[in-house]
Amino acid sequence: MISASNLTKYYGDFRAVNNISFSINEGEITGLLGPNGAGKTTTLRMLTCYLKPTQGTILIDNVKTSENPLKVKELIGYLPESAPIYGDMIVYDYLLYAASLRGITDSEKKIAEIALLCGIREVMHKNISELSKGYKQRVGLAHAMLHDPKILILDEPTSGLDPNQIIEIRRLIKEIGKRKTVILSTHILSEVEATCDRVIIINNGNIAADDYTANLHSSSARQNRIIVKITGADYGALSRTLASIDGAGPVEELHGGALTGASVAVSAGKDIRPDIFNAVKENGWTLYEMALEQQSLESIFRQLTTGGENHES
Amino acid sequence: MSHREAAVIMKRELRAYFTSPVAYIVIALFLVFNGFFFFKDFFYFRQAEMRSFFQRLPLFFAVFVPALTMRLFSEEKHSGSIEILLTMPVTTYDAVIGKFLAGSVFAALSLAPTLLYMITVIFVGSPDPGPLLGGYIGALFLGASYAAIGVCVSSSTKNQVTAFIIALAVNLTLWLMSNVTVFLPSKLRFLEYFGIDFHFQNIAKGLIDFRDLVYFLSIIVIAVIAAVKIIDERKK
Numbered sequence: 001m002i003s004a005s006n007l008t009k010y011y012g013d014f015r016a017v018n019n020i021s022f023s024i025n026e027g028e029i030t031g032l033l034g035p036n037g038a039g040k041t042t043t044l045r046m047l048t049c050y051l052k053p054t055q056g057t058i059l060i061d062n063v064k065t066s067e068n069p070l071k072v073k074e075l076i077g078y079l080p081e082s083a084p085i086y087g088d089m090i091v092y093d094y095l096l097y098a099a100s101l102r103g104i105t106d107s108e109k110k111i112a113e114i115a116l117l118c119g120i121r122e123v124m125h126k127n128i129s130e131l132s133k134g135y136k137q138r139v140g141l142a143h144a145m146l147h148d149p150k151i152l153i154l155d156e157p158t159s160g161l162d163p164n165q166i167i168e169i170r171r172l173i174k175e176i177g178k179r180k181t182v183i184l185s186t187h188i189l190s191e192v193e194a195t196c197d198r199v200i201i202i203n204n205g206n207i208a209a210d211d212y213t214a215n216l217h218s219s220s221a222r223q224n225r226i227i228v229k230i231t232g233a234d235y236g237a238l239s240r241t242l243a244s245i246d247g248a249g250p251v252e253e254l255h256g257g258a259l260t261g262a263s264v265a266v267s268a269g270k271d272i273r274p275d276i277f278n279a280v281k282e283n284g285w286t287l288y289e290m291a292l293e294q295q296s297l298e299s300i301f302r303q304l305t306t307g308g309e310n311h312e313s
Numbered sequence: 314m315s316h317r318e319a320a321v322i323m324k325r326e327l328r329a330y331f332t333s334p335v336a337y338i339v340i341a342l343f344l345v346f347n348g349f350f351f352f353k354d355f356f357y358f359r360q361a362e363m364r365s366f367f368q369r370l371p372l373f374f375a376v377f378v379p380a381l382t383m384r385l386f387s388e389e390k391h392s393g394s395i396e397i398l399l400t401m402p403v404t405t406y407d408a409v410i411g412k413f414l415a416g417s418v419f420a421a422l423s424l425a426p427t428l429l430y431m432i433t434v435i436f437v438g439s440p441d442p443g444p445l446l447g448g449y450i451g452a453l454f455l456g457a458s459y460a461a462i463g464v465c466v467s468s469s470t471k472n473q474v475t476a477f478i479i480a481l482a483v484n485l486t487l488w489l490m491s492n493v494t495v496f497l498p499s500k501l502r503f504l505e506y507f508g509i510d511f512h513f514q515n516i517a518k519g520l521i522d523f524r525d526l527v528y529f530l531s532i533i534v535i536a537v538i539a540a541v542k543i544i545d546e547r548k549k
């Protein structure tokens with residue numbers, strides 16, 4: 001449905017997007033995840049023909065953006081970052097304007113349907129400049145979906161919303177995503193976990209990971225940690241013992257409390273807790289606590305986007 | 314480019330004019346100024362004529378039209394709404410022409426109340442219809458040319474005040490070219506032909522000459538193309 005190959009974007013001398021390629025299948029909800037300044041908005045703007053890639057090609061439903069931008073723009077519904085919609089109109093007029101610009105014929109019926117779906121019926125006759133941020137976002141979403149596009153591109157659709165509205169909008173996106181191909185950008189990881197089938201993590205203009213959200217959880221590259229707290233030995237002795245166990249990774253000291261604490265890295269899928277238990281017993285120490293700490297997506301994200309080890313996808 | 318999209322954009326912009334107080338204030342000022350001069354001549358000199366109105370118009374419009382056109386793109390760039398506009402299935406030409414037409418139509422509409430002067434003049438005197446008709450036709454071209462310049466400048470900045478000042482400067486330069494050449498050596502007199510006042514006054518005499526129309530149309534075409542280029546520059 002969407003295929004981008006070797007996309008590069010320079011702003012002057014600054015390279016905002018660096019030779020990225022990805023392809024997105026029909027009917028998937030894909031999250032473009034990355035910290036501020038990663039290049040998410042730039043990437044989405046290239047997909048929506050707002051910016052021209054410095055290099056690379058984009059195919060949207062087999063149409064090249066460089067060859068037929070009008071056709072591409074018809075296929076896409078786009079909600080730009082912070083929904084910059086005209087403040088000088090009332091919601092209904094705005095949607096009517098968008099409908100006539102897109103040549104939608106039964107616009108009144110369409111607007112009524114979309115208003116219901118996006119929950120904006122009660123603000124239809126309000127001035128857009130007077131709307132709360134959440135409602136403005138919804139109007140932007142309604143605008144993006146008005147022409148029933150095959151592809152929906154949403155740049156930070158939930159930023160600045162209150163928790164209730166975030167849940168509402170996510171539910172809405174999931175609902176829409178059953179029938180459409182959706183790309184949304186965000187820097188909130190839980191958003192991706194909650195809404196997306198697939199995640200592309202982007203950092204400094206590079207793709208750091210591209211996988212289905214389900215796989216990311218069980219990926220064997222991930223590292224878990226085991227927390228061990230004992231008495232009867234100092235950290236030095238404990239860490240030597242732990243490090244000598246087969247399958248153990250680097251050991252770190254845990255400070256605080258009267259107990260001697262250490263955390264040892266293990267690869268996911270490998271459980272060395274029985275070995276640790278035996279080692280503690282053999283040494284005559286007293287085990288107070290042992291816990292397996294699964295690495296959260298949160299920390300994978302941090303690891304991928306703060307120049308951690310795993311830079312390639 | 315398509316007529317429908319440009320027309321939809323034009324309608325939206327015209328609507329925006331009528332919902333914003335700024336446009337009314339600008340029109341009111343325009344009328345007050347012109348009314349002052351018109352009725353001063355009328356009562357003081359006992360003259361009922363529109364010649365002096367049309368003589369002042371190139372200078373008045375040079376100030377007035379940029380005040381109308383300054384927001385057309387600058388506001389969109391400032392608020393970011395231009396991103397929505399240009400990611401709808403419209404070409405940059407549609408957007409520029411729609412906005413240019415809105416500015417021109419609004420400038421033309423602002424002339425409507427001055428028809429009152431014309432009626433006064435017709436009742437009180439026995440004016441020659443040629444200059445009246447020529448004056449209004451010229452005024453439409455004049456307004457459209459300034460509007461095209463205003464849209465072009467507005468497309469280059471987020472700041473409406475900057476857009477106003479630059480468009481004003483361009484308009485005044487065009488105006489001055491017709492009016493300062495008397496001070497220039499005769500070799501430079503040809504510059505007069507680049508002046509907007511020169512061509513407007515030709516039409517306002519009641520002689521509609523192909524060359525004067527070509528002058529105005531060239532300004533419009535150049536400004537529209539330049540605006541499209543400026544807007545598409547951001548894509549790079």
Ligand SMILES: Nc1ncnc2c1ncn2[C@@H]1O[C@H](COP(=O)(O)OP(=O)(O)OP(=O)(O)O)[C@@H](O)[C@H]1O
Pocket residue numbers: 011014016034035036037038039040041042043081187
């Ligand atoms: N028009 C521009 N001119 C110059 N640099 C730009 C421009 N737009 C973006 N950049 C730079 O490109 C980089 C990527 O920006 P982009 O807006 O794509 O990031 P983002 O991932 O959307 O960030 P955020 O989460 O803050 O929205 C940033 O360093 C930004 O400063």
Ligand SMILES: [Mg+2]
Pocket residue numbers: 040041042081155
């Ligand atoms: Mg962004």
